[in-house]
Amino acid sequence: MARPFNFSAGPAVLPDEVLALAASEMLDWHGSGMSVMEMSHRGREFQSIYQHAEADLRQLLAVPPEFRILFMQGGGLAENAIVPMNLSRGGVADYVVTGSWSQKSQKEAQRYCLARTIASNAATHHTSMPDPKSWKLSSDAAYVHVCSNETIHGIEFQTLPDLAHLGSKAPLVIDFSSHVLSRATDWSRVGLAYGGAQKNIGPAGVTLVIVREDLLGHALPTCPSAFDYRVVADNESMFNTPPTYAIYIAGLVFQWIKGQTEGSATGVAALEARNIAKSSMLYDYIDGSGFYVNKVDKACRSRMNIPFFLNDESLNDAFLTEARAKGLLQLKGHKSVGGMRASLYNAMPIAGVEALVSHMREFATRHG
Numbered sequence: 001m002a003r004p005f006n007f008s009a010g011p012a013v014l015p016d017e018v019l020a021l022a023a024s025e026m027l028d029w030h031g032s033g034m035s036v037m038e039m040s041h042r043g044r045e046f047q048s049i050y051q052h053a054e055a056d057l058r059q060l061l062a063v064p065p066e067f068r069i070l071f072m073q074g075g076g077l078a079e080n081a082i083v084p085m086n087l088s089r090g091g092v093a094d095y096v097v098t099g100s101w102s103q104k105s106q107k108e109a110q111r112y113c114l115a116r117t118i119a120s121n122a123a124t125h126h127t128s129m130p131d132p133k134s135w136k137l138s139s140d141a142a143y144v145h146v147c148s149n150e151t152i153h154g155i156e157f158q159t160l161p162d163l164a165h166l167g168s169k170a171p172l173v174i175d176f177s178s179h180v181l182s183r184a185t186d187w188s189r190v191g192l193a194y195g196g197a198q199k200n201i202g203p204a205g206v207t208l209v210i211v212r213e214d215l216l217g218h219a220l221p222t223c224p225s226a227f228d229y230r231v232v233a234d235n236e237s238m239f240n241t242p243p244t245y246a247i248y249i250a251g252l253v254f255q256w257i258k259g260q261t262e263g264s265a266t267g268v269a270a271l272e273a274r275n276i277a278k279s280s281m282l283y284d285y286i287d288g289s290g291f292y293v294n295k296v297d298k299a300c301r302s303r304m305n306i307p308f309f310l311n312d313e314s315l316n317d318a319f320l321t322e323a324r325a326k327g328l329l330q331l332k333g334h335k336s337v338g339g340m341r342a343s344l345y346n347a348m349p350i351a352g353v354e355a356l357v358s359h360m361r362e363f364a365t366r367h368g
């Protein structure tokens, strides 16, 4: 039976095929007589799950050999502290504040270093992207941090800034929690990328860190060993017990992505094409509706998270109740922004967006 369409911002929809496969392997993984949850993380079965997951991810995201892939814990929010503990050396770090998530990152980093806000879009209520040419880059920054997709405000970098071109030698750190694997990542511009898994990768509990080798080994003496990138890398993410089941599901999602095709494109390129089609369908409808509005500058609208408002906000509850009745779940906007938000992650099929637009059109006709 078809499930409802789930537009949650996270934890979010996973592919049906992945959940069904995990269910079929729940009691006995590949004849081992064990559930993945019951295996030693050092045993041969889990080691093979881990190695396949890492290799698939490296291939899907075209991660160059000089980058290490770490599976950590603590989520995006823990990384807000773990990044400055590992990279800042107690000095200066530059933060570009474009919405709630990067604001949180900057605030947390202040506890470990001099975290400067070098650009902000607060004046436009986080609906625009500050032009990198206007960023007040510090000459001595240990790194420059951006949130490459702001999940709450629905703004996304369409291309990552080229710091070298802007005259900075600092590595770029990106929080790509909510759009990882929805598009290619330009590693030539990145020193470190991190993200919680629960938007586009798998269950909550595993945090992905992809870090250039030369950035390892500079942690502050007070940094917990379990959060020292050098220690985590040297131990293949097994310094302590990793979130084994979450890594297993992430591995199944990577396999699912490898099997996706769209025209002649496969893998992440196929998903990117589909994500462009899905988000354009919704934005085009909203912009032409005269009933709904999205306030984000067109140049930086997110393909993943689309906040929108009804012109008549007194209809919000009716809109959500009727949506739920039609099998369209979790469309309520974040409390700090209000209105609605549709998250169109990789696992959301085009049919889900068509069903949403059809509901919006029908609702607008009735109430317009």
Ligand SMILES: *Cc1c(COP(=O)(O)O)cnc(C)c1O
Binding pocket: 010, 074, 075, 076, 077, 078, 101, 147, 149, 150, 151, 175, 176, 177, 178, 196, 197, 199
């Ligand atoms: C969801 C999210 C986070 C928070 O992740 P946690 O796993 O809750 O710590 C951080 N950054 C971004 C961009 C997010 O979307």
